[in-house]
Amino acid sequence: MRILWLKTELLHPVDKGGKIRTYQMLKELKKEHHITYLTLDDGSASQDAIRLSGEYAHETITVPHKTTAKFSSEFYFELVRNVASPLPYALQKYVSREMKRVTQQIVDANVFDIAVYDFLTPVVNMPDQLEIPTLLFQHNVEAEIWRRHFENAENALKRAYFKVQYDRVRVFEREACKRFDRVVAVSKEDAETMERNYGVQNVSDVATGVDTEFFAPSPSAAKDPFNIVFTGSMDWLPNDDAIKWFTAEILPLIRARVPQVTLTVVGRNPSPSLLGLSGWDDAITVTGRVDDVRPYMEKASVYIVPIRIGGGTRLKIFEAMAMEIPVVSTAIGAEGLPVKDAVEIPLRDRPTEFADAVVQLLQQKQIARELTENAARKVRNENGWEAVAREFARHCEQAIKEPRRARSVTPETRKQAAAGSAV
Secondary structure: OEEEEEEOOOOOOOOOHHHHHHHHHHHHHOOOOEEEEEEEEOOOOOOHHHHHHHHOOOEEEEEEOOOOOOOOHHHHHHHHHHHHOOOOHHHHOOOOHHHHHHHHHHHHHOOOOEEEEEOOHHHHHOOOOOOOOEEEEEOOOHHHHHHHHHHHOOOHHHHHHHHHHHHHHHHHHHHHHOOOOEEEEOOHHHHHHHHHHHOOOOEEEOOOOOOOOOOOOOOOOOOOOOEEEEEOOOOOHHHHHHHHHHHHHHHHHHHOOOOOOEEEEEOOOOOHHHHHHHHHOOOEEEOOOOOOOHHHHHHOOEEEEOOOOOOOOOHHHHHHHHOOOOEEEOOOOOOOOOOOEOOOEOEOOOHHHHHHHHHHHHHOHHHHHHHHHHHHHHHHHHOOHHHHHHHHHHHHHHHHHOOOOOOOOOHHHHHHHHHHHOO
8 A cells, every 4th residue: 555644743752652653553554555654843853853754654744833832931822812713722733734735735646545644633734625545543532531631620710721622622523533434543442432422433443552572571670669650741631630640649648558659750841830749759750751761660660550531542551561560550541451450450540549559569569470470461462563553554455445435524624624724
């Protein structure tokens, strides 16, 4: 197949879940298919990012596009300005008339078998009539993330803001899914949610994978018997919420029984409030971006995933399982993953139960060892990237063979697109 892959960022550095999944899948797909990678580029990637794109694409085409840094004064100004827009801010900031023009130009001038839109964000720049088969790769059900945001919001102002964003994302996502010949989710649960909430019939799912050679236990690693660790992009709101909830509601319960416990939070762009945690509490370390998360994971005795908000599947859980680190997660944190409670990882939603599970794994090494052995065996036998990419390619081929779907642009979508193009 000749695949046009559309995204809103270059993949290097490969430092967050969405990038990791796309990078690993494209590396495998590139072995048998021709990949043209078309993306927005805000200039924040390293000088090597385009050169390294040869690892996952035969050609890379970038369209310059400026996005505003989170937590800057301009960022907050844009949030206020977005109040009057029918587009959610998370999508509006990626609107690019040039991206839409270049997409149409490339499709008209080349022979592609299919166009794959990776995440919902590049769909804001999808031409009205794209005369090739199309597939939407949904790493999350985006509306579900925003629904959980407003349901868990701390105050009335945040709740009102998140509710507005949720309503806008839900409208855009519903109409966007209907424009594609096929939608691929990353879990059976997400696929069923899109079928149920959006009336999408042409939806399927692929499994989550892990690089079991890269994420492997190191026999020489020195463990800290009291350290627990979390890894993830800290500028993603569900991760920020998870650590704030954990440090406020769960960590004090663990400390009451294990006073020596320490927490390491590893991930790029932590918020100022999260950075402040390590300023007043010596037992909490917030690293910011690191080149390699494995040394921090190897040191830890427990890996935590206290996610309350989110969708899709958590690559980080499979990474920890492959490295034989015991994991404690909420049910939402492990949503969509084929893991069994108390067989591979404990799944605990209440602060007291989550704290109990962490303490047990810190203190009872035999139980921790049994869980990690079960977990590692599962991911090594079932979740390599080669098989995941092969399944994804099968969905692409199915979209190509199926009768083309009508791609009518609904009034809701047209209204949102018009608002975006005026930005």
